[in-house]
Amino acid sequence: MSALPHVVILGGGFGGLQVALGLAHARVRVTLVDQNNHHLFQPLLYQVATAGLAITDIAVPLRHIVRKQANTTVLMAQVQSIDVARRVVVLADGELAYDRLVLATGAVATWFGHDEWAQHALALKDSRDALEIRSRILLAFEAAERTTDEAERARLLTFVVIGGGPTGVELAGALAEIARVTLAKDFRRFAPGSARIVLVEAGPRVLAALPEKLSESATATLARMGVVTRVGSVVTRIDERGVELGSERIPSATVLWAAGVRASPLTPSLGAPLDHAGRVLVAADLTVPGHPEIQVIGDAAAVPWRDGMVPGMCPGAMQMGRHAALNLLRALGGANALPFVYRDKGQLSTIGRSSAVAVLGKLRCTGFVAWVLWVFVHIFYLIGFRNRFVVLFEWAWLYLTRQRGARVILGRRP
């Protein structure tokens, strides 16, 4: 048994999980390593952060997903580096030797050289981030009910979302719904609808990856919901009192960061060439140049597509994961590795209740139709009947009652 080749997969996200599933029947030993015990359905993480879903609705234990795959072991462990010369993964508490390695550790928030902003702004990458953002949003409203200082109340009720990509737009839309609808009757000393939600984008428009018309539609929808969109605005400072856009100061107690990501900090230890965002410049078959035993997939890989890169979204990561498994199977059978070809699945971005924008090939749509499409695509990709059903129920409930079921503050112990 131990003579079988050992495939180590780092990361149980959309990419890494597909590799493991693709090797279910292969004559290899598979070890799937993740720092968390669960696969996270990241496209819906903003709904956990905005109290629409419970974290358990979008998280499935990795062990559970591969439990019937006898060749696969799951290890919950912190990876510190990769020793490519010795073919060993260095863990916080040990080492793991590999014959083949797939790096699928995704991306982390980047602060564009201002790491001190990380203390004051909240980025949304994992389950802990989501619960912390949820608590901070709800606590800001709680504190606004306590204070008697009008300026402080205004600061507590100002939410700044930095970054006008899909995550920023989703967060801003959900915040507007919370303030104007969900909490409308919950406070006595202020009207929650007076909360200000400011979406800041450095570029000329939100959802820049979509056609200009859809950006305009999204901006108009956000405006109707009460979100102030500030395009062409560069953040120059974030501190404990708020945000500065050049000479303008926006006092705010809650600053959410959705402005940029870079590859996970593991990529440099591969010793391979990286792009400006720390992504590995992989060969056409997703291997590291000079290391055919190492593949890099998902947000950690820079894979050319059209005049840019394969976008860092779920379909790209899943396709690369399946492709990595395919090439591993081919290698076992003595066949050559095939180059990876990305198949564009379009883009979908939701803004709020009944509103979304969609690009599917030549098809473009907005509003309710796009939103229904968004609902079905996301339910379809959610793993496991249980989660699909619960999320669909929560959404139906939210749609009908506009109440959010997960408004629970789980603070730290005093």
Added chain:
Amino acid sequence: MSALPHVVILGGGFGGLQVALGLAHARVRVTLVDQNNHHLFQPLLYQVATAGLAITDIAVPLRHIVRKQANTTVLMAQVQSIDVARRVVVLADGELAYDRLVLATGAVATWFGHDEWAQHALALKDSRDALEIRSRILLAFEAAERTTDEAERARLLTFVVIGGGPTGVELAGALAEIARVTLAKDFRRFAPGSARIVLVEAGPRVLAALPEKLSESATATLARMGVVTRVGSVVTRIDERGVELGSERIPSATVLWAAGVRASPLTPSLGAPLDHAGRVLVAADLTVPGHPEIQVIGDAAAVPWRDGMVPGMCPGAMQMGRHAALNLLRALGGANALPFVYRDKGQLSTIGRSSAVAVLGKLRCTGFVAWVLWVFVHIFYLIGFRNRFVVLFEWAWLYLTRQRGARVILGRRP
């Protein structure tokens, strides 16, 4: 408006919430103070701790429950003490004057003079406790998969539950199900069914508040599930390596404490006579002797019943809450306060899938019938249609698949 009497309720549990709801139409100002933003359905908290439910399934924001009650303000705040002479509640960040006060702050775990045990054993009182216990249980299995030391693995797979009351029995039963069913296929290096679950009770039998026959039935059910019940066993030491029962040592990585509670630490500041568990010895109308403006209800009050006290369970707290509201309304109308009379609603205790014991007046039952009864009573008392529906669905899913949907470890950040 501010000339209306100000009723301050401390605690938004089963008792405090009933007071607030009972004053919905009264000509008073009501302020409901809680350190959390949510009401917690505590009878199901053990299911959150054992990964069967999400915390959001059993927690409802207090503001949401009283949102249509214009006379009621909710404050999320830490209460430090009560100054009965000045009629003021001292908060961590301010003061709150009252005309009438209802203390409904419940109970906390007590360590019987061994406060150092709190570092090593986990008590289950609030939402944070439940998530911490869940993480610790799941992390013990994760660590068992990592270790190569057989003695350490045995220690990691030994779970000791201290206290054979309803909570201890429920926790032990759920742990047995997790190990023997839920996780049965999830690990490669050990059989989760080899986990040892030890339920330790100092008295002669578990569920001592129930008739002896039902205790026997519960013990037999636990034994069939693989739980070792140790009655007449007094814990003499708890440390980071395990538990000592006199001269016997049980190495264990996860020790759960369900052995005893005492009244919340606020009761001494009332200056009233207390019983051995810190509960206020209230008058027949639930007021503090010499302070008709202060009522104490729920687990913070010692209320005689039969040859003991009203048991510290949900029905007693709710009845006292409704009674406190009634007496406040009577006082507004110039009528005398009425004495509180407890109406016994029986006792229900579940052990695991399809198994429970019940006492309802003269009716006693066990097994599946008692379990169905338990399900319906708990669903009936859950607040809000949404929570009822989601919990019923989770239970149906658990019953059919024996999978637990909430197996997510939310550890602290490194």
